[in-house]
Amino acid sequence: MVLDGQAVGCSAFVHNVDYNEQPRPGCLYIVSTGVAPEFQRKGFGNQQKAWQIEYAKQRGFTKIVTNMRQSNERIIRLNEKFGFTIRKIDPGYYSDGEPCVVMELDLSNSYTCPQCGKPLRTSRAKQCRFCHADWH
Ligand SMILES: CC(C)(COP(=O)(O)OP(=O)(O)OC[C@H]1O[C@@H](n2cnc3c(N)ncnc32)[C@H](O)[C@@H]1OP(=O)(O)O)[C@@H](O)C(=O)NCCC(=O)NCCS
Ligand SMILES: [Zn+2]
Secondary structure, eight states: OEETTEEOEEEEEEEEEOTTSOEEEEEEEEEEEEEOGGGTTSSHHHHHHHHHHHHHHHTTOSEEEEEEETTOHHHHHHHHHTTOEEEEEETTSSTTSOOEEEEEEEOTTOOBOTTTOOBOSSTTOOBOTTTOOBOO
16 A cells, blocks of 8 residues: 555455465455554555455455454454454464454445445445445
């Protein structure tokens, strides 16, 4: 993610694997999501997450999986805001013994705001609860 020629954030993906890197057709694995410390809490995490979901949709993925340390509340909250849910806790993932949280977003029947790309509650929603765009 580049702003005025400066790198402010970075995403890493692996195509068609699960979080443990086992083959999983149709699944995009987000290995990492990062915003440089001096640019955090300015909305770039949100922008990057919306872009990641768009990246997956445009390439026809039906699922997104990602994982993080159980203590990383910020990225868990950010993913939840975009509709990711917790699939499981993997206690043996990190060598230091901290469990990882595995989160997924199902894209096969998702409805997103045409304005900001965030999830709508239903296909019939008339207004976005995030950016308040409406389309009556
Ligand atoms: C997680 C991370 C990507 C968020 O990026 P960011 O640019 O700071 O995020 P934003 O400013 O867009 O905020 C996104 C959301 O994160 C959450 N958040 C941000 N700061 C927070 C804080 N201090 N405490 C709790 N939640 C917070 C909020 O839900 C926020 O949404 P809001 O718009 O409702 O406030 C960033 O903190 C980061 O790069 N962390 C280090 C790398 C990392 O841990 N990556 C994840 C594992 S790979
Ligand atoms: Zn919106």
